[in-house]
Structures are given as C-alpha cells and as structure tokens.
Amino acid sequence: MTITLDSKIPDGPVADKWTKYKFDRKLVNPANRRKYDIIVVGTGLAGGAAAATLGEQGYNVKAFTFHDSARRAHSIAAQGGINAAKNYKGDGDSVFRLFYDTVKGGDFRAREANVYRLAEESVRIIDQMTAQGVPFAREYGGLLDNRSFGGAQVSRTFYARGQTGQQLLLGVYSQLSRQVGLGNVTLHNRTELVDVVVVDGRAAGIVVRDLLTGEVTSHSAHAVVLATGGYSNAFFLSTNAMACNVTAAWRAHRRGAAFANPCYTQIHPTCIPQSDDFQSKLTLMSESLRNDGRIWCPKDPDETRPPEQIPEEDRDYYLERRYPSFGNLAPRDIASRAAKVVVDEGRGVGPLKNGVYLDFADAINRLGEGTIRERYGNLFEMYERITDESPYKQPMRIYPAVHYTMGGLWVDYELMTTVPGLYATGEANFSDHGANRLGASALMQGLADGYFVLPNTISNYLAPQLGTQPVPTDHPEFQAAEATARDRFAGYLAIGGTRSPDAFHQQLGRIMWDYCGMERTKEGLEKALSEIPALHEEFRKDLRVTGSGEATNQTLEKAGRVDDFFELAQVMCLDALTREESCGGHFRGEHQTDEGEAERDDEHFAHVAAWEWTGDPANPTRHVEPLEFADVHLAVRSYK
Amino acid sequence: MRELNLTLKVWRQDGPNVAGHFDVIAAPGINDEMSFLEMLDLVNERLINEGKEAIVFDHDCREGICGTCSLMINGQAHGPQKGTATCQLHMRKFTDGEEIVIEPWRATAFPIVKDLMVDRAAFDRIVEAGGFITAETGGAPDANLIPIPKPVADSAMDAAACIGCGACVAACPNSAGQLFTAAKVSHLNLLPQGQAERYQRVEAMVDTMEDFFGSCTNHGECEEACPKEISIDFIALMNKDYLAAKFKNRRLIARS
Numbered sequence: 072m073t074i075t076l077d078s079k080i081p082d083g084p085v086a087d088k089w090t091k092y093k094f095d096r097k098l099v100n101p102a103n104r105r106k107y108d109i110i111v112v113g114t115g116l117a118g119g120a121a122a123a124t125l126g127e128q129g130y131n132v133k134a135f136t137f138h139d140s141a142r143r144a145h146s147i148a149a150q151g152g153i154n155a156a157k158n159y160k161g162d163g164d165s166v167f168r169l170f171y172d173t174v175k176g177g178d179f180r181a182r183e184a185n186v187y188r189l190a191e192e193s194v195r196i197i198d199q200m201t202a203q204g205v206p207f208a209r210e211y212g213g214l215l216d217n218r219s220f221g222g223a224q225v226s227r228t229f230y231a232r233g234q235t236g237q238q239l240l241l242g243v244y245s246q247l248s249r250q251v252g253l254g255n256v257t258l259h260n261r262t263e264l265v266d267v268v269v270v271d272g273r274a275a276g277i278v279v280r281d282l283l284t285g286e287v288t289s290h291s292a293h294a295v296v297l298a299t300g301g302y303s304n305a306f307f308l309s310t311n312a313m314a315c316n317v318t319a320a321w322r323a324h325r326r327g328a329a330f331a332n333p334c335y336t337q338i339h340p341t342c343i344p345q346s347d348d349f350q351s352k353l354t355l356m357s358e359s360l361r362n363d364g365r366i367w368c369p370k371d372p373d374e375t376r377p378p379e380q381i382p383e384e385d386r387d388y389y390l391e392r393r394y395p396s397f398g399n400l401a402p403r404d405i406a407s408r409a410a411k412v413v414v415d416e417g418r419g420v421g422p423l424k425n426g427v428y429l430d431f432a433d434a435i436n437r438l439g440e441g442t443i444r445e446r447y448g449n450l451f452e453m454y455e456r457i458t459d460e461s462p463y464k465q466p467m468r469i470y471p472a473v474h475y476t477m478g479g480l481w482v483d484y485e486l487m488t489t490v491p492g493l494y495a496t497g498e499a500n501f502s503d504h505g506a507n508r509l510g511a512s513a514l515m516q517g518l519a520d521g522y523f524v525l526p527n528t529i530s531n532y533l534a535p536q537l538g539t540q541p542v543p544t545d546h547p548e549f550q551a552a553e554a555t556a557r558d559r560f561a562g563y564l565a566i567g568g569t570r571s572p573d574a575f576h577q578q579l580g581r582i583m584w585d586y587c588g589m590e591r592t593k594e595g596l597e598k599a600l601s602e603i604p605a606l607h608e609e610f611r612k613d614l615r616v617t618g619s620g621e622a623t624n625q626t627l628e629k630a631g632r633v634d635d636f637f638e639l640a641q642v643m644c645l646d647a648l649t650r651e652e653s654c655g656g657h658f659r660g661e662h663q664t665d666e667g668e669a670e671r672d673d674e675h676f677a678h679v680a681a682w683e684w685t686g687d688p689a690n691p692t693r694h695v696e697p698l699e700f701a702d703v704h705l706a707v708r709s710y711k
Numbered sequence: 712m713r714e715l716n717l718t719l720k721v722w723r724q725d726g727p728n729v730a731g732h733f734d735v736i737a738a739p740g741i742n743d744e745m746s747f748l749e750m751l752d753l754v755n756e757r758l759i760n761e762g763k764e765a766i767v768f769d770h771d772c773r774e775g776i777c778g779t780c781s782l783m784i785n786g787q788a789h790g791p792q793k794g795t796a797t798c799q800l801h802m803r804k805f806t807d808g809e810e811i812v813i814e815p816w817r818a819t820a821f822p823i824v825k826d827l828m829v830d831r832a833a834f835d836r837i838v839e840a841g842g843f844i845t846a847e848t849g850g851a852p853d854a855n856l857i858p859i860p861k862p863v864a865d866s867a868m869d870a871a872a873c874i875g876c877g878a879c880v881a882a883c884p885n886s887a888g889q890l891f892t893a894a895k896v897s898h899l900n901l902l903p904q905g906q907a908e909r910y911q912r913v914e915a916m917v918d919t920m921e922d923f924f925g926s927c928t929n930h931g932e933c934e935e936a937c938p939k940e941i942s943i944d945f946i947a948l949m950n951k952d953y954l955a956a957k958f959k960n961r962r963l964i965a966r967s
Contacts, residue, residue, distance in 0.1 A: 124848040139769065140835050142875055143777045159855060195851070202851035204844045204899050206868040213858025231868060237776055238871060245843035252839035260832070283824060312772040346744040349753050352773050422712070453775075456792075456799050457746075522848050571759040573752070618764040622726060623825040626755075626765050 074329050074683045076696040079483040080184045085702045086167075089188045092484070093527055097534035104129035107533050108292035108541050110277055111135070112264050112319055115144030116236075116514060117497025118298025119243035120521025126250035128526060133290055134247070134256050137263040137282060137314065137628075142244040145300055145312045146497075146517060149236025150357045152218060152228035153514040155193040160217055164225040166190045172223050173512060174703045176402070177477070177505020178655035178671065180332070182679075183702055184484060185502045192519040197229055199522060203242040207231050220510040221358055221402050228511045233357060233449050239514055243521070263628065264319045265556040267295065267326045267493065268548050274493035275542040278552045280560065282628060285620045287556050289544035293536055294492045294529055297323055298521065301476035301498040303336065305636045305643065306588070307580020309473035310342060310355040316632035317639045320480050320499050328488035329681035329694060331481035331501035333639065334647035337508055337656045338589050339474035340406035343457055343467075344426035353472040354457060356429075357450055358510050361399045363434040363443065364467070366390050366406070368427045372417035378428055378466050389413055394711055402708075404507050404656050404669070407471035411589045412667070414470070426468035435463065471589060475513060477504040477656065478646070481681040481696075485528035486520060489681075492532060496520035501679070506655025560620050563630040568613030572629040575610045579603065579633070579640060587644050592660040596648040600641065604689060607637040638688040645682070649693060652676045673705050715741040715802060718810040719754065721766055727822050727830075733812075743803040747790065748773060748780065750802055751813075767826040775799040775938060778874030781881070782827060783814040788878035788936040796876060796938035816881035820888065820923040831877050833923040834891060841915035842895045844904050857903050864902075871898040872939045880924065882936035888924035890933035892916055893949035894941050900952055910956035917953050 081088040081095070099107065107130050111122040114136040122134040138144065156169040169190040174181055197215070201207060207229050208216040217226040231238035250256040259279070265287065266278040276291030299319035303309035324330045341356045367388045369381055389409055391398045401409070410427050419425050435443050440463055444451070451462045458468070480488050480495035482502055487494050497517040504512065542549070586592075586599035610633070618624040653662040653669035654676070662670045679696040717738040724731030738754050745753070748770050755765035771779040775796040782797045784790035790800045805811065813827065821829040871894070879890035896913050899905035905912070927946060934943045 120848075127847045138771070139779065139831060140875065142835075143771055143779050145772065145777070147777050148772045148774055157854070197854045198851040199846070199848060201854035202844065202846035202904055204846075204867075204902050204904050206864050206871050206898065206902070207854075208868075209859055209861045209864040211861050213860050213864075214855050231871075234776060234872065237874075238868075241871065245838065246846075246848075248835065248838045249843040249845065251835075312777060314771050347742050349742065349745060349749050351746075351749050351752050354774055453799070456795060457801065459801070459803055526848065569760075571756055573756060615759060615762075617759050617762060623767050623828065624764075625767055626759060 074489045074681070074694055076329070076481065076489070076681055076694055077483060078182065078696060079485060080182070081484065085183055085187045088184050089191055096527065096531040099530045099534050099537070101129055103537060105131060106537065107131065108133065109294050109296065109529070110290055110292040111296045111298060112277065113144065113298035113300065113499070114138070114141035114244070114247065115146035115298060115300060115497060116240060116243055116517030117499070117521040118296065119144065119240070119247045120518055121296055121298060121496060121525045122256050123243065123246035123250050124522055124526040125529070126255035132250070132256040133259065133292065135259045135262050135264060135279060137261060139260055141247055141258060141260070142241060144240060145315055146240045146514065147237045148312060149514055150233045150355065151220065151359060152230035152235045152511040153196070153239065154220070154227050154509070154511045155197045155229060155515065156190055156227060157194055157197060159215060160226045162225045164227050166194070168225065169193060169227065171703055173503070173509060174505065175708065176507060176509040178507050178708060179505065179673070179677065179700060179703070179705050180654055180698065181503055181505030182698060183700060188524065189503050189516060189519050192523045193515050195523060196515060196518045200239060200242050200518070203246060205231065205238045205242040218359070221400060223509070236514060239518065264299070264322065265631065266552045267323045268552050269326045269490055270542045270546060270548045273491045275546070276544065276549065278549065278556050280556065283623050285560070285622065285624070287553050289549040289553055291541040291544050291549070293533055293539070293541055294494065296494040296496060296525065297480065297499050298496045299499045301479065302639055303473045303476055305580070305640050306473045306583045307577050308345065308350065308353050308584070310339060310353050313352060316635065318632050318635045320495070321635040321639055323480060323488065323490065323493060325684050327490045327684070328493060329481040329683050330478070330642060331679050331681040332478035332646065333643040333682065334587070334650055334657050335477035335506050335655060336473055337403065337475040337477060338407040338471045340403055340410060340471045341429065341469045342472035343454065344421055344470040345423065355472070355474065356454060356467065356469060358403070360429060360447060360450060363446065364399065364429040364431050365433055366399050366427055366429055368413045368418045368420060370418070378420070378430070387413070387418070396711055402507070403510070404658070408589055408658060410471055421468045426470040428466035429469045430466035431462055432466070475508055477501065477506060477508055481679070485531060486525050487528070487532065494525060494529065496525055506657055560627060560631065563614060563616045563627060564620055566612065566614045566616070568615045570613050570615055572614065572616065572626060572633045575606065575614065576629070576633045576636065578606060579636060582606070583640055583643070587647055590658050590660050591647045593648065596644045599644045600648070600689070603637060603640050603644070610634065610637060641688045642682050642691055645691065646680055650676055650680065671707070677705070713743040713807070715743055715805060715807045717741055717805065720810060720812045721827070722814045723766070723826050724823050726825060731823065741802055743801070745802045746773065746798060747784070747800040747802065748798050767828045769828050770798060773798040776874060778876040781816050781829065781876060781878070783816065783881060785812050788816070788882040789938050794938060794940045796874070816877050818880045818886035820880065820886060821877060831875070833888070834875055834877065836923070837888070837892055837916050837919045838895060840919035841908070841912040842899070844899055845908060846904070859903060867898050867901040870894045870901065870941065870945050873941055874939055876938065878936045878938060879933035882932040883925070884930055884932065885925035885928060887927040888920045889927040889946045889949070890937065890941060890943060892920045893945040896949045896952065897945040900948070909952065910959045913949060913952040914956040914960060917949070
C-alpha cells in the first residue's frame with residue numbers, strides 16, 4: 072500500500088474551519104446508530120470519553136483495557152492541571168491566544184487547524200467536566216480558580232489539587248461506567264490488543280489476548296479507535312506507568328498506519344533522580360515548584376560540602392545566569408538541557424552526582440515555612456517519602472526524565488490514520504503539540520479528542536456504510552492474525568534463553584537515553600542504529616520467559632511489549648537522524664546557536680515526517696506533510 | 712545506603728480455584744533506597760534467572776495515584792507506613808534480617824486471580840449502579856453558572872481522592888465495602904450537580920455494595936489503612952443519605 076498524507080483540512084479562515092466541518096460532515100440518524108459497532112482500545116481520557124460519548128449517541132461500543140479497571144489508565148497520574156481559554160480571570164485570554172501559545176510552544180511543528188480546534192473545544196471541556204462533578208479548585212466566592220503554567224502569560228489552568236488527571240479520569244470513568252451499566256458499552260478488562268486487522272484496505276477489527284487465560288480472540292467492527300497513550304517507556308526509565316507501551320500503535324503501524332514524528336519526546340526537567348540500578352521508574356515533581364524554588368549546582372566539580380554549607384559565591388544558579396528574564400521558569404526543554412550540561416560537566420549533586428538542587432531556602436526565609444507548606448506540602452511529603460530527605464531542611468535534588476511523547480500515529484483532521492476506519496486519539500496520535508507540549512495541555516487534548524472531536528468526525532466515515540455488516544471474525548485475515556499472535560507468544564516462551572524481558576528493556580532504554588535522549592548527534596544516533604538491531608537479535612535468541620501462556624503471566628506480557636519497543640526505537644532514531652535541525656524536544660548537537668540554543672531550520676524541516684512500515688524496521692519509508700503557518704508567524708523562541 | 716538481608720514469605724496461588732501456599736524466598740542484598748515494589752521486581756528478576764516463575768502482583772503508576780497496587784504486608788494493608796500505598800513504601804522502613812509476610816487482599820468480594828493479584832471488579836459494579844452524574848456530552852452549561860462554596864468543593868474533593876485500591880476492604884474484619892462506596896457517594900452527593908440523582912444514587916450503590924461485601928460494624932480499620940486517609944465520616948454521610956433515600960424514594964413512588 073502506498074501512503075498518501077491527505078490532512079483533509081477544511082477550507083476557510085482558521086476560526087471557521089471546525090464549524091464548517093461539523094456542518095458539512097455526513098451524519099448517522101439516531102435510529103440507525105445501533106446498527107454500527109465501534110471498537111475503542113484504551114480507557115484513559117481520550118478512549119474513555121470517546122467510548123462513553125459514542126455509547127450515549129447510540130452506537131454499539133466495545134471498549135478494551137489491559138488494566139483491571141477502566142479507572143487505572145495513566146491519564147490518572149497527571150498532576151498540574153488542564154488549560155482552557157475561559158478567560159475567567161479577565162486577563163486577556165482567548166481561543167486565539169491559547170491557539171497561538173500552543174503553536175509557538177510546539178516550536179512551530181504542529182498543524183494550525185488542529186490546534187485551533189483544540190483551543191476552541193477547551194472551553195467546553197471545563198463545562199462538561201464540571202457538570203459531571205469533577206471537583207475543580209474554587210475561590211471562596213464559589214467560582215472556579217485558575218493557576219499559571221509555563222509558556223503562557225495568562226492564568227488559564229484549571230486544577231483539582233495536585234491530582235487533576237485523577238479527577239478528570241474519574242469523571243470520564245463515571246460516564247463510561249454509566250454506559251456500561253446501561254448496556255451501550257461492553258467493557259473488556261485485562262485484555263490486550265495484539266494485532267489490528269485490515270481487510271480490503273479498511274480497518275476490520277482487532278485481535279486481543281486475555282491476560283488472565285492467554286486466550287487469543289478477534290473482535291470486528293465498522294471502525295476501530297486506538298486511544299492507547301504514548302511510548303515514553305521505550306527509554307525504560309520514564310515517568311510513565313509501568314505498563315505503558317507502544318504495542319497497539321505499533322501493531323497498527325505494521326498494518327499500514329504511518330507513524331509521525333517519533334523523535335519528538337518530552338523530557339520533564341523536575342523529576343527525582345535515579346537512586347540505584349534497580350530503579351523501575353522515575354517520579355515527577357510538579358512544574359509549579361519552580362515558582363518558588365531556585366535551581367543551582369556547585370561551581371566546583373569536586374565540591375564535597377553539604378548544600379547548606381556551600382556559600383553563595385561557590386554556587387551556580389545557572390538558569391538565572393543564562394536566562395535572566397525567565398530564570399527558573401524557563402520552558403521544559405530549555406531547563407532540561409541546562410541541567411544536563413552541568414551534570415555532564417561533573418557538577419551534579421547527590422550520591423550518584425546525577426542531579427541538581429532545587430532550593431527553597433530563600434522562599435522559606437522570605438515567606439515563612441507555613442506559606443511554602445500550604446503551596447507545596449503534598450509534593451514535599453511525596454519527595455520525603457521517596458528520598459527520606461526533607462525539602463524544608465535541605466534542597467530537593469532533581470533531574471530531567473522522559474515524560475511524554477508528542478509523536479504518534481499520523482492522523483488527518485478527522486483523527487483517522489492512514490488506514491481507513493482506524494482512528495487514533497490522545498497521546499497515541501501526533502497531531503496537536505508539535506515538537507514540544509506545554510504543561511496542562513495533554514489532558515486538554517485527550518478530552519477534546521474523546522468528547523468533542525472523534526464523536527463528530529467518525530460519522531463521516533460510518534454514514535456511507537449503512538446496511539453493511541462488520542467483517543466476520545472467521546474471515547481468513549482474522550484467522551491469520553490470530554495464528555500469528557499465538558505463534559508470537561508461544562515463540563517467546565520457547566526461546567528458553569537466559570535473560571528476562573526486563574533485562575533487555577533496561578539495556579534498550581540505556582541506548583535510547585544515551586543516544587536519542589536530551590541531546591542527539593549524528594554519530595550517537597548512528598551508533599544506536601547499529602546497536603539496537605544487534606540487541607534485538609540477542610533478544611530473539613536469548614530471551615527467557617518463565618511460566619506458561621495459559622494463565623496470568625506478566626513476564627510474557629512484558630516480552631511482547633519490549634519486542635515492539637525494539638522496532639519503534641529504530642524509527643525514533645531514524646527520525647531523529649533525518650531531522651537535521653533542533654526543535655522543541657528534539658535537540659541535535661550539530662544544530663545549535665553559538666550560545667547553545669536550539670536552531671530550527673524552517674526552510675527544510677517545517678513539515679511532519681510520517682514513516683511507513685516496509686517490513687524491515689531498519690528501512691521504513693519517510694513521507695512528508697508540509698506545514699503551513701497562515702495565522703501564526705514563524706519566529707525564533709527566545710527566553711533570555 | 713544500607714543493605715538488607717530479608718526473608719520473604721509470599722503467598723503463591725496458581726489460579727482462582729486452586730489451593731495456595733506460602734513460598735519462603737530469601738532476598739539478600741536489598742538496597743534500602745528501593746521501593747517495596749522495586750524489591751519485588753528484583754526478587755522476580757532473580758526468580759527468572761533461576762528458571763522459576765515470577766511472583767504475580769498488580770501495580771502500575773508507582774506514584775500512589777492509580778490504585779492498582781495492593782498487598783498485605785505483615786498483616787497490614789499497604790504495609791506499615793500510614794497514608795502510603797505499597798508503591799510509595801520504601802525498604803528503609805524495614806530492618807536487616809526481617810521476615811516479611813506478603814499476602815494478597817483477603818476478601819470474598821475480591822477473588823484471587825493468581826499469587827498476589829485479586830479481582831476488584833465488584834468496585835466497578837458499584838460505580839456502574841450509580842456512581843455518576845447523568846450529564847451526557849454536549850449539553851453542559853457554563854462551568855461558572857453554579858457557584859460552589861469552597862468548603863463544599865473541598866469536602867467533595869476529600870472524598871473524590873479515593874484511588875479504589877481496596878485496602879479498606881482488605882483491612883476490615885468484615886470485608887465491608889463501606890469506605891469505598893461512601894467516598895464515591897459523598898463526592899457526588901455533596902455537590903450541587905449531584906442533587907438530582909442524590910437519593911437514587913445512594914440507594915443503588917449501597918444495594919449493589921451489599922451484593923458483594925460484608926457489613927460495617929464501625930471498626931475504623933478502613934480509615935487507618937486508607938493510603939489517601941479518607942475519613943469514615945463519609946460513611947456516616949452515606950448512611951444518612953441512604954436512610955433518607957428509603958423515605959424519599961418511597962414517597963416518589965407513592966406520588967406516581
């Protein structure tokens with residue numbers, strides 16, 4: 072199949088496109104909706120919201136999650152908040168301003184029409200979630216409160232303490248549960264997608280594996296929606312939950328869905344540094360801490376004194392020094408790289424010299440411990456629980472960690488991938504954040520896609536299919552996909568090698584972090600591209616999975632996910648290698664200004680790179696979708 | 712950093728319908744900076760290296776928010792540290808040479824799936840019965856149309872902080888589901904948006920709860936074990952609404 076990247080952006084001024092689209096699209100009459108089956112994979116904000124809404128509208132929905140309950144999806148871990156252009160503070164916010172900030176924050180690598188629609192729908196998200204009972208923070212007068220986040224000069228972030236993602240997901244889960252109770256949605260829990268089935272060039276359904284029994288079965292439908300999250304765990308250590316993986320998106324990719332901008336990964340600057348080699352994941356500390364904390368490291372690499380004994384003249388407040396006007400509140404990509412620079416110079420702190428200080432001593436002196444406790448008490452407690460150090464008494468130690476992936480399955484304006492009838496929503500798609508996502512925008516995108524975009528666009532595909540039946544699951548394509556999946560999992564068990572899936576995953580993650588992490592170079596990426604296939608080959612020969620394939624076996628589940636990460640990792644490196652510029656989360660050592668800042672190349676790289684599977688993970692085909700900026704002018708981001 | 716040499720007594724059970732037993736597993740050389748689950752990861756890695764099957768346990772976010780992790784550790788749900796889920800518990804809370812007993816949640820409503828993994832679907836059934844506000848996508852009024860006093864919003868948030876882990880049930884001598892159900896009911900019943908379905912909600916959720924769980928006899932173990940320290944005051948609130956519902960719903964029937 073040859074891929075054509077038709078973004079299907081409606082004509083007209085950016086502000087009218089979505090309204091025009093919604094009127095022009097084909098509709099399915101309410102009485103006919105029950106004649107359609109829709110599969111939704113993933114029950115986070117994007118998937119749960121889509122499944123609930125499609126169920127409400129009258130479609131037959133089958134929802135799938137590999138968790139024990141729909142409420143566990145990783146959307147739950149988001150802390151800070153959700154952006155919306157409500158302008159409740161009267162500080163000059165507008166749909167256009169949110170649109171502008173998001174395009175600029177994404178370093179001009181996102182599609183304008185999609186971002187504008189996101190900003191438009193942001194307003195309705197807050198209304199919808201409030202109506203569902205999400206307990207957003209309020210002022211004493213009873214109206215909704217807002218806070219500020221990076222990359223914006225207005226207060227537009229709505230929040231529910233430090234657990235906004237949890238509260239939004241529980242809202243979505245409650246709506247989904249209502250539909251399950253009503254029988255409009257059938258929920259399959261502890262069930263993992265292992266393949267996507269395409270018949271006659273259209274998505275026909277999925278093959279899944281029951282994680283409790285190992286049974287492999289097929290499900291067919293008129294359309295398939297993947298809302299399966301991001302691929303940060305390709306790095307092994309990230310702030311993502313342990314089970315997050317790329318398998319669903321990758322299996323779709325292998326069946327013809329193009330994978331866009333895989334090299335756009337976000338490194339969050341304030342995470343707790345790794346403490347030992349057995350560490351399984353990293354923990355994020357909210358961006359909000361940088362409002363009152365000052366980031367520094369010692370000037371001398373051989374410094375041995377504890378932080379409180381290091382006098383001012385021996386400290387380097389490097390962010391304040393390099394970016395005087397933004398200081399400690401420099402955007403995520405910039406703050407992360409600056410930390411890497413000082414740690415690489417040997418000036419890191421902590422037992423492993425792998426962090427920098429985030430110091431609250433000045434703020435405590437100025438405002439008193441009580442105020443700081445009120446603002447950050449829960450975060451300080453979490454930090455102390457993990458490190459056994461009190462941030463009231465000594466500075467926090469922080470270091471950047473992989474946090475979010477802006478890349479994902481390529482989708483058009485309707486959120487359809489390059490496979491007709493196969494959709495991707497939320498973090499699983501690539502569409503709205505360009506090369507860098509602003510804080511508090513992930514929740515916004517997941518909910519916009521799930522509640523307001525997909526339920527409007529999917530009818531355009533379904534309407535002409537009225538009267539057709541889904542492909543039966545005994546169709547040879549389904550049977551073949553099932554057999555392949557069974558062989559694949561039996562194959563992992565049969566290798567009988569010496570090393571666990573985790574051991575390989577850890578090694579892959581190390582390669583990715585070293586060569587495709589915060590700073591990439593041609594040399595490093597080429598090295599990674601020679602090491603990854605070799606390690607993958609070892610994986611195929613030396614993997615050890617104990618236990619059986621007929622009962623719960625977490626080692627076997629992991630093996631399948633790591634196998635797919637190996638293939639993804641190669642296209643991540645290839646994408647990073649071919650994108651000869653620095654933009655947002657993608658920083659190429661060769662492309663920086665004399666002062667070490669990212670250097671974009673709009674002439675050659677103002678485009679989306681979408682990769683097509685060719686059967687050989689080392690040689691995918693690169694396609695290009697040019698990006699046009701009609702409403703936001705291309706400019707250099709400066710935070711000095 | 713200290714190094715701990717531990718002995719684990721771990722519950723192993725091949726499936727829901729077979730007998731289980733304790734396995735004694737030596738766990739030497741444990742770095743006390745590790746989290747409890749990282750310690751189990753390491754033990755599993757060693758088991759796989761020995762050609763043995765890894766211990767099955769539920770876990771995911773490891774930040775204390777998703778509610779997937781569980782474990783009775785030395786007889787305490789989520790272990791010895793108050794207000795802390797197992798994934799946030801660290802090995803520095805244990806001493807060198809200690810024997811640690813690790814069991815799954817023990818409750819009839821939570822059948823064991825394998826080893827330390829249990830099935831908590833009963834919680835989902837309670838939510839499906841009424842743990843929502845009917846607000847279909849598209850028709851919501853402006854979010855600031857109904858001001859909600861801060862103390863009310865804060866109180867709803869206190870209840871909504873429940874992570875649905877099931878520690879309350881595991882800690883309860885009666886395996887009662889009151890704290891979970893009360894948290895879900897109170898979150899919605901406290902808010903103005905939740906008033907229209909207030910009494911139907913509480914009745915449907917409590918009745919579904921009783922299909923699965925034991926009765927509450929005010930031991931208070933649930934609050935003690937809750938990693939989010941949710942107050943049993945919410946149970947009183949739920950009981951009050953449940954009682955009122957029995958009168959009000961009857962009156963609604965009489966009127967029709």
